[in-house]
Amino acid sequence: MPRPDPIAENMSFLLAELDGQLTRLIAYFDDPRTETALQLVQRAGYSHNLSMRVRKACLAGMMRGKKSEATQLRLQGIDTIARNLDLISRLGRRAVEQAERVDRQKLLRADTYGAPLKRVRRTVARINEALEARDSKLAVEIGQARTEMGSFHDQLFRTYTRDMQGAKHTEDLAYGLLCLNEVTRMGEALQTISEAILSINIGQSVQFERYFTLRSVLAGVARDEEITLQPLAETRSGSAISSVNLRGAKGETVAAVFKDGDRRKVKEERVGVKSWNSVYPGLAPEILSYEKSGKSAALLIEHLEGETFEDIVLGATDEALAEAQKALHKTVRDIWRQTRTDEPAEMKAMEQLAKRMKDVHRLHSRFVRGPQSVNGLAVMGFDGLVSAAAAREARIAAPFSVYIHGDFNLDNVIYDAVGRKIRFIDLHRSRYMDYVQDVSVFMVSNYRLQVLDAGTRARIAAVATDMHAMAAKFARQQKDPTFEYRLALGLARSFASSTRFVVDEKHARRMLVRARYILESALAVPEGKEARFRLPMKELFSD
Structure with missing residues (x-):
């Protein structure tokens, strides 16, 4: 028995x-x-x-x-x-x-x-x-x-x-x-x-109200049958992202992504996807359904085939990575050319950083010091450097605008090796802006990967510096003289602000040291000579 x-x-x-x-x-x-x-x-x-x-x-x-x-x-x-x-x-x-x-x-x-x-x-x-x-x-x-x-x-x-x-x-x-x-x-x-x-x-773990949102967003897209979700991600803003397989109205299998969370964030995502589909069709996923309820909202969007760039950088062969990089650089250059307008753009990287410094101080106060004196020499504190750099940045705008991703991290870029296509996700910050914003975020999102072995770190550095080389060539072609200077401020912002998400103290310290070095170097440039400024990119991204 x-x-x-x-x-x-x-x-x-x-x-x-x-x-x-x-x-x-x-x-x-x-x-x-x-x-x-x-x-x-x-x-x-x-x-x-x-x-x-x-x-x-x-x-x-x-x-x-x-x-x-x-x-x-x-x-x-x-x-x-x-x-x-x-x-x-x-x-x-x-x-x-x-x-x-x-x-x-x-x-x-x-x-x-x-x-x-x-x-x-x-x-x-x-x-x-x-x-x-x-x-x-x-x-x-x-x-x-x-x-x-x-x-x-x-x-x-x-x-x-x-x-x-x-x-x-x-x-x-x-x-x-x-x-x-x-x-x-x-x-x-x-x-x-x-x-x-x-x-x-x-x-998948689901709250009571989320279940109704899910049922509502599937109405008209899928048959009324039992739902199965697979968790994909949980964003820092609280949105949950899941994959869902369902039967379409004609009985066909439909693979989709269900994203729900704060109504404002989800609405921004929807606007971003729709904007990309009008500005550069085929890059963003298609919206299958959208529902809002009170302070929450949900999107059902097309499932994209392929791997995130982060997975490719960390796990693909050298040949596969090179192919993905080639496709990414080609796509990004094409977007910049097709969406370019003559409207000047202000990135305001230092303003962005100043808003995030409270969180940086809270987690890594030991490495973000105030004003000091060394042998009688006054050394400006980190916050003072940010303030001084903000004043310099205000006088140097990008000569043109392009349509940017806005949160151009490695895990927001997908490469489909079969179709050899680049696709973008998480588009709630997309807008016309200085292209340096995306370049700096992408480069530092490589560096902040918490992988320690020397071979992988060298590969990460190469991906970051390759992006810089592509963007610098584009800047020269477009006669953008202050590209390198603006990029430096964008990198300083991203190195410092990214430590909010890095618990490892040694890694966070390396990033903050780089941010300080960049700010001090940029401020040492005489006003009016910004076009001559260059950073040692290979050294900056190597450990």
Whole structure:
């Protein structure tokens, strides 16, 4: 006879125990008696121990051998469910403890608690069904209990606070409010359980509202069937990016990327994609769908074949890297030529850096020093260098504008080796600007890669300096005399500001030392002689 599954077995016992506790809780509010309250409090150890058995079994499952991502996610989800079932049990006990402190039971209005608590009990009874059947529709219904509990809270909260006005028994009403808070928090626990089940079904951690955004953005693009996501990335601004495979209206398989997050950021991404598709068609992915809801929004965009430039730099053969670089340089030059306008452009690299220095100071204060004196010689602090360089930069604009990516990091450039095409992603900062902005960001995004072996570091340096050589040649062709000087300020900005994302102190120090060297070198150039300025690029990007 096979041994029973400890997770399923203890989950069944936990749900049965909680059902009994909720039954007692409903009975208490139907007829508040201390005897019933004591019976409920005495059951505390039962639900807690069963919850811990489920969680220990989940942990043992995660530790035992190599598990698929789907299995790991399921075990994590069940752990979350068990933890929140125990929370519902504790909230019930705490609600009773607060209710028992009310001397004048009429002020508690105990009879109003029956309906919401019965809703909680009915919902808990369906958790196992939703989990075992992978029923997302039922999981959504479980999460919707929070809305009903919220409505109950708002209504009774108004009643309690109204009764407080001019009342002599405010202490009883205060205990009533505490009791109400414990009961309504059960809705939050149920929504968390709902999210855990949805995450198991989808294949990626998902919040309750995000699930509705996903369903909405897929409407009209895909058939109404179960969704499966694969995580791709998590941006620093909080947006989540996932791949999704779905069936189109005609039954064909459609590969897409789902991106959601802050409404402003997602809207900027949409505008950036649409702008690129009008300015330089074929470079940006196609937008399949867009939805906004409150402060959030979501995009469903075309999945792009190929690898990010970061993966190519770190893992491809020398021949494959050379081919990708050739395609990138050709594409970038073509974009600059086709989008060039005679409108002067100000990069304002030092202004950008000044805004980010608080974060740099917070993480690497040891390496960003203020003014000092060495043997009587005054040495300007880093922030002072930035301020002085900003004044110089304000007098040197780019002679023309081009359409830039705006966040030209290695992982935002994709190369399709089959089609030999360069594609861009993460386009929310795209605009007409000094092309030096993109050049400097790309170069430093190479250097900041935290890879230590000498061979790879040399390869990274070569990719950065090759980009410089291509851009410098373009500058000469376009008669842009201050390209090198503006690039220096862009590099200083990127070296320094990138340390916000570098925890390794040695690597961060190397970047900040380079930023300071560049700023001091640029400021040492006499005004009016900026066109003669050159940086030792190979040395700057070598370790």
